Each structure stands twice: as structure tokens, then as C-alpha cells.
Amino acid sequence: MLYLKLTRKNFLAALGSFSDYQVYAPKRTEDKVHLKEITILELPENLQFERCTHSAKELFLPPEETLFYFKRFSSAQKPLLDETKRLIIGLRPCDARALQVLDSNFLQGGFDDPYYRSRRENSLVLTIACREFEKTCFCDALGLGPDLLNGADAIIYDLGDQVGVLAGNTVLAQRLQAFALETKEVENETQVDRGAVPSREVELLPVKSPEEYFPLIFQDKLWEEIESACLGCGACSYLCPTCYCFDITDVNLGPVGKRIRTYDSCMFNMYTLEASGHNPRPTLKERWRQRFMHKFSYIPYLHGLLGCTGCGRCLEACPSRIDIREVVKYVATFTG
Amino acid sequence: MWQPLQDNPYLPIPMRVEEVKFESEDRSLKSLWLSFLTEGKREEFRFRPGQFIELSIPGKGESPFGIASSPEEKLIQITVNKAGSVTKAIHELDKGDIVGLRGPLGNWYPEEEFVGANLFIISGGFAFTTLASFTKHLLREWSDRVKNIDLVYGARTPGMLLYKDLLEEWKNNPRLNLYLTVDREFPGWTGLVGFVPDIVAKVKVDFENTYALICGPPIMIRLTIPKLLEQGIPKNKIYTSLERRMKCGIGKCGRCNIGPKYVCKDGPVFNFAELENLPSEY
Numbered sequence: 001m002l003y004l005k006l007t008r009k010n011f012l013a014a015l016g017s018f019s020d021y022q023v024y025a026p027k028r029t030e031d032k033v034h035l036k037e038i039t040i041l042e043l044p045e046n047l048q049f050e051r052c053t054h055s056a057k058e059l060f061l062p063p064e065e066t067l068f069y070f071k072r073f074s075s076a077q078k079p080l081l082d083e084t085k086r087l088i089i090g091l092r093p094c095d096a097r098a099l100q101v102l103d104s105n106f107l108q109g110g111f112d113d114p115y116y117r118s119r120r121e122n123s124l125v126l127t128i129a130c131r132e133f134e135k136t137c138f139c140d141a142l143g144l145g146p147d148l149l150n151g152a153d154a155i156i157y158d159l160g161d162q163v164g165v166l167a168g169n170t171v172l173a174q175r176l177q178a179f180a181l182e183t184k185e186v187e188n189e190t191q192v193d194r195g196a197v198p199s200r201e202v203e204l205l206p207v208k209s210p211e212e213y214f215p216l217i218f219q220d221k222l223w224e225e226i227e228s229a230c231l232g233c234g235a236c237s238y239l240c241p242t243c244y245c246f247d248i249t250d251v252n253l254g255p256v257g258k259r260i261r262t263y264d265s266c267m268f269n270m271y272t273l274e275a276s277g278h279n280p281r282p283t284l285k286e287r288w289r290q291r292f293m294h295k296f297s298y299i300p301y302l303h304g305l306l307g308c309t310g311c312g313r314c315l316e317a318c319p320s321r322i323d324i325r326e327v328v329k330y331v332a333t334f335t336g
Numbered sequence: 337m338w339q340p341l342q343d344n345p346y347l348p349i350p351m352r353v354e355e356v357k358f359e360s361e362d363r364s365l366k367s368l369w370l371s372f373l374t375e376g377k378r379e380e381f382r383f384r385p386g387q388f389i390e391l392s393i394p395g396k397g398e399s400p401f402g403i404a405s406s407p408e409e410k411l412i413q414i415t416v417n418k419a420g421s422v423t424k425a426i427h428e429l430d431k432g433d434i435v436g437l438r439g440p441l442g443n444w445y446p447e448e449e450f451v452g453a454n455l456f457i458i459s460g461g462f463a464f465t466t467l468a469s470f471t472k473h474l475l476r477e478w479s480d481r482v483k484n485i486d487l488v489y490g491a492r493t494p495g496m497l498l499y500k501d502l503l504e505e506w507k508n509n510p511r512l513n514l515y516l517t518v519d520r521e522f523p524g525w526t527g528l529v530g531f532v533p534d535i536v537a538k539v540k541v542d543f544e545n546t547y548a549l550i551c552g553p554p555i556m557i558r559l560t561i562p563k564l565l566e567q568g569i570p571k572n573k574i575y576t577s578l579e580r581r582m583k584c585g586i587g588k589c590g591r592c593n594i595g596p597k598y599v600c601k602d603g604p605v606f607n608f609a610e611l612e613n614l615p616s617e618y
Contacts, residue, residue, distance in 0.1 A: 245590030
């Protein structure tokens with residue numbers, strides 16, 4: 001990893017050299033903040049961005065994407081891979097953490113997802129270290145932090161007149177180097193000047209090891225308690241930066257058609273309903289077990305990292321005000 | 337790790353329907369035989385009994401099906417139960433139609449493990465597909481490497497039994513003890529009468545060093561397992577194949593998991609020792 005210090009002006013000038021990239025940054029429209037395509041000149045000089053209402057997954061796993069068009073199937077079927085070069089700036093460390101979770105699903109496990117890979121490999125992700133905790137943030141309670149590089153290509157620290165950039169991506173580091181006041185090779189975040197990083201007293205959530213959760217999959221009473229508050233609307237999974245489950249369907253467009261994939265949610269009955277009428281997860285009890293265990297047990301078990309980033313979006317979105325932190329605590333104390 | 341045939345695992349390979357045939361008297365079950373449009377693809381398409389494919393019709397969508405043909409056969413056979421919109425469209429296919437195939441997907445019956453052992457194959461209804469593939473493969477290629485082979489196969493009525501020609505052939509095959517059963521007496525039926533679990537309990541099978549392969553409706557499996565355990569077959573020697581609403585077939589889309597296992601990728605074949613540690617979501 002390379003750490004660089006640059007003046008703000010030079011940092012923006014360095015970004016200007018990515019003229020072949022589409023630039024995306026969080027932008028407020030009315031009450032929502034979304035990732036929007038902008039020009040480098042539109043970047044705010046203070047490099048402060050609001051946290052996105054939706055997560056960054058939209059740019060890597062869009063709510064709907066076309067896998068291919070067809071008239072009839074032929075051996076000449078061409079996949080529609082999105083190879084747009086993107087420079088995404090202003091995301092948060094939790095968004096970059098979520099990309100690591102998405103990577104673990106789409107790029108590991110023995111199979112590769114070419115659509116996700118193409119977007120991921122053609123994107124440069126520059127996060128900013130958070131200057132304060134929002135009301136619903138809890139990355140620190142999961143042992144993560146507002147100043148970590150995570151799955152980003154670089155993280156930007158606010159140093160007053162200057163910015164500090166910790167770059168994991170060597171190509172990006174090289175480009176910035178020409179504009180830097182000073183550079184040094186480092187191993188991790190703790191070795192660099194990170195400016196004013198927010199910190200607070202926080203109680204770590206009692207997250208168990210993946211295997212410790214396994215016996216709970218048989219405790220029906222636990223999940224019945226939790227399901228009783230849930231409406232099954234799926235808002236949590238649509239906003240969750242790590243929820244990646246999808247459906248594949250065909251759309252007819254007159255003489256041609258397209259095969260698309262769209263977000264799906266384990267909170268829905270249709271997600272697992274079989275043609276025979278049998279549903280292996282027939283009620284919200286099984287679906288809650290699935291959603292919770294996927295984040296806190298199955299992903300950690302399979303890929304070695306927690307499936308929750310502590311971004312807090314689900315807390316804000318839930319119409320029943322279900323707080324996943326409380327669920328983690330409740331599950332930890334459950335004795336049957 | 338197995339790999340599907342295509343580089344992009346979401347792209348179907350074009351296939352031509354070579355033959356269609358109703359398998360059951362109520363015309364709810366239909367077999368299709370498919371050939372590859374591209375020369376050389378059949379040789380590249382190496383699968384083992386137990387694996388499945390995703391078959392799709394442009395504009396209608398995709399559904400998973402166990403492969404019913406054995407690896408030695410040139411055409412790829414599937415047997416489709418008319419249940420939803422995709423399977424309804426598949427039933428309307430005819431010779432010459434072009435469909436898409438992705439696969440082979442999933443794991444298989446671990447035949448290496450069965451060498452030197454007895455095999456007890458148990459199936460009911462239209463779940464017989466991949467076990468039929470397995471049995472054909474077994475009889476053709478390596479029956480000399482296992483000891484006794486017993487096969488119990490049942491359906492509601494004689495007319496609902498799949499692959500009747502094959503069953504006729506197997507009746508005369510000395511290498512296999514075949515027990516065909518239907519739920520009640522029917523005029524002209526000379527086979528056994530009774531539910532599969534009861535037949536399993538009655539047939540004289542050597543349970544020493546035996547593997548059981550079982551595939552059928554959940555209720556049949558649930559009632560048969562205790563009979564096998566009573567006979568002393570350990571859980572890790574009882575294999576089954578699970579069915580789920582699978583979409584991507586490569587463990588990405590998320591829906592077919594049971595605990596940390598994906599039926600499409602880690603299965604569909606599991607033994608009961610494995611299933612015992614997972615939530616009963618199947």
C-alpha cells in the first residue's frame with residue numbers, strides 16, 4: 001500500500017488525468033443522495049460527500065441488468081458485459097467493505113460471475129474516511145472502522161489543506177504519485193496520518209463465530225420471536241449493501257427478447273416457492289433465520305468475513321423499526 | 337470442482353429437440369431428447385449421473401432438470417413434470433425446436449465410494465430421473481465393481497411408472513433385482529402392491545456393506561429412512577438428491593441454500609449425515 005499526501009488542488013488535478021473514466025459521486029436530490037455521473041470539475045473542493053441513501057452495490061449489481069438478448073438461442077449468443085471505465089469517489093468505508101462481501105460471492109466459490117467481474121475490474125473506488133458517525137452507523141460495534149480501506153482502491157483522509165490518500169491499487173498510486181508532496185510505503189491504516197478520525201466509546205456487538213450459530217438453526221422459538229415484528233417487505237435487503245440475491249427471468253420485446261437478472265429477496269415467499277407448491281421457507285420464521293444466518297454465519301463460514309458492514313441502512317428503512325443490533329444481542333442471549 | 341461447459345456460465349448452449357415422448361398415462365410427464373447444435377460439444381459435455389442442467393426456452397425462462405440419460409448415451413434426456421409456466425412451454429416443444437442448455441451443474445452420486453459394496457436404489461414417482469441415469473450407467477459400465485444391486489421403484493399406478501421399456505429390459509437383467517410396485521391392485525399388474533417404504537422393509541436385501549440411494553417425494557423419503565436405519569445402514573451411506581427452485585446453478589443467486597450449503601453447487605446429492613447438520617429447509 002502506498003500513502004500519499006497531496007494538496008487538495010493537486011489531488012483534483014491528479015483525478016483530472018482519468019479523463020477516460022466516467023466519474024460517479026454521491027449527489028443530493030431533494031431528500032435522497034444517489035451516486036450520479038458528474039464531471040471532475042463538479043467535485044466539491046472540500047471532498048465531503050453525504051452518505052448515499054442506497055448502497056454502492058447499484059453500480060456493480062444493478063437492480064436490473066440484461067445478461068443477453070436473444071431471437072432464438074444460437075452458439076453466437078453474446079453476453080452484454082459492461083466495460084465502462086468508472087471512477088467512483090465519495091463512498092464510505094462501509095460501502096467498500098460491502099464490495100469485499102460481494103466479491104466473495106461473485107468472484108469466489110469456484111465460479112466467476114463475468115458481469116460483476118467486468119464492472120468491478122473496470123471501476124476505481126475512492127472512499128472518504130467518515131468525519132462523524134451518523135445516528136444509525138455501527139461499523140465500530142462490529143470491529144470495523146470509519147477509516148479503513150477495506151475493498152476500495154484508495155481511501156481519502158481529510159488533513160485540512162491537504163489530503164492523505166492510502167492507495168491499495170498500484171495503478172492509481174502511480175498516477176497520484178506525480179502530484180504528491182510526500183509518499184511512503186505502509187502496511188495498514190494505523191501507520192498513516194488519518195486526520196481527525198471520529199471515535200467514540202462503543203460496546204462491541206456479541207457476534208459469535210459462524211459455527212457457534214449453527215445449533216440455532218434448529219431453535220424455532222428464537223425465529224418465531226423475531227419474525228413476529230417483521231412485515232416481510234424486503235426493504236432491508238434492497239438497501240443492504242451486501243444483499244446480492246437475484247432472480248433470472250426472460251422479457252419479450254416483440255420479435256426479440258432479453259434475459260435479465262433483477263434483485264430478489266429472501267424475505268419474499270416467491271423466492272423459494274417451487275412449482276409443486278412446496279416452499280422450503282414457507283413463513284417469515286424461516287426467512288428471518290435465512291437472512292440473519294446468511295449475514296452472521298454462512299458468509300463468515302464460507303468466506304471468512306462478516307456479511308454485515310454496520311452501515312445502518314436497514315435500521316432507517318424498516319417500517320417496523322427492527323434493529324439488527326438488537327437482533328444480534330437477542331440471538332446471543334437466547335437459551336431456548 | 338466441476339465446471340459447466342460454457343465460459344460464461346449464464347449463456348445457454350443451443351440444443352435441438354430430437355425426440356419427445358409422454359412417459360405417464362396422465363400426460364403430465366414428458367421426456368425430451370436433445371442434441372448439441374455445435375459439433376464436438378457432446379464430447380466436451382462430460383457429466384456424471386446425479387448432475388442437472390438448466391433448460392430454457394427463449395422468452396419463457398429457465399428451469400432445472402436432472403439428467404435422465406446415462407453418460408454413454410449420445411442424446412441428453414430430461415423428463416419434465418408439467419407444473420409451472422416454463423415446464424408447460426417445454427411440454428409444447430416438438431422435434432426440431434431449439435432450446436438452451438446450461439450445465440452440467442451440481443455434484444453426482446459418488447460412484448467411487450460404492451466399489452465393492454451392495455447398492456440399494458430406491459425411488460418413487462417422477463423423481464426417478466437421475467437414479468435411472470445412474471442405474472443405466474452402472475449396468476453398462478461398472479456393475480462388475482459392485483456386489484448386489486437391488487432397485488425398488490414405485491408409482492401410484494402402473495401407467496405412472498417412468499421409462500417402461502427400460503424397466504422391461506431390467507426385469508430380464510440378472511445383474512439387478514428389480515422390485516416394481518404400485519399403490520394398489522390394478523388389472524393386469526403382476527408386480528408388487530404397496531408403498532415404497534413398506535416394500536423397502538419387506539424385500540430381502542443384504543444390508544451388510546450397503547449404500548442406499550434414494551430419491552422420491554419428501555413423504556416417501558421421510559418414511560423410508562427409518563426402515564434403512566433399522567437395517568443398520570449408517571446415515572453417511574444413505575444418499576439422496578434434493579430439489580430446489582434453482583436459478584443460477586452456480587451458487588451465486590442465493591436461493592437454494594440449506595444452511596451454508598448450496599443445493600445447486602454443493603449438491604444436489606447429499607448423504608443424510610450431512611443433512612442432519614442443516615436446517616430442515618428441504
